[in-house]
């Protein structure tokens with residue numbers, strides 16, 4: 001029995017209580033990713049859903065291996081999603097070889113965006129915890 005909370009196993013709020021086992025830790029914020037949490041695996045490292053959600057597109061798209069660009073003077077750039085000609089100075093992304101405007105990328109759920117760019121979008125499971133120990 002624990003000497004602090006006098007429970008066995010410890011009460012979850014007892015300082016002696018072990019942290020619940022995490023499947024992964026987010027490469028960016030370091031927060032644990034628990035079984036049941038969704039996460040992205042990009043280039044061999046895990047990112048929590050919160051980080052992927054919070055990245056602005058100009059960060060997220062290059063992270064996923066795409067390009068983030070601005071329409072330059074004299075360029076004629078057309079969005080493959082909405083078929084609109086993008087005015088000079090507009091930012092756009094190149095996703096899986098397609099030019100997409102910010103609005104069109106915004107409409108893609110990030111789980112689809114991640115898989116479309118050939119990375120994994122998974123839900124962590126109990127088995128991932130043991131994989132961690134096997135290394």
Ligand SMILES: [Zn+2]
Nearest residue numbers: 002005010014
């Ligand atoms: Zn305790």
Ligand SMILES: [Zn+2]
Nearest residue numbers: 026029048051
């Ligand atoms: Zn994170």
Ligand SMILES: [Zn+2]
Nearest residue numbers: 079082101104
């Ligand atoms: Zn568009």
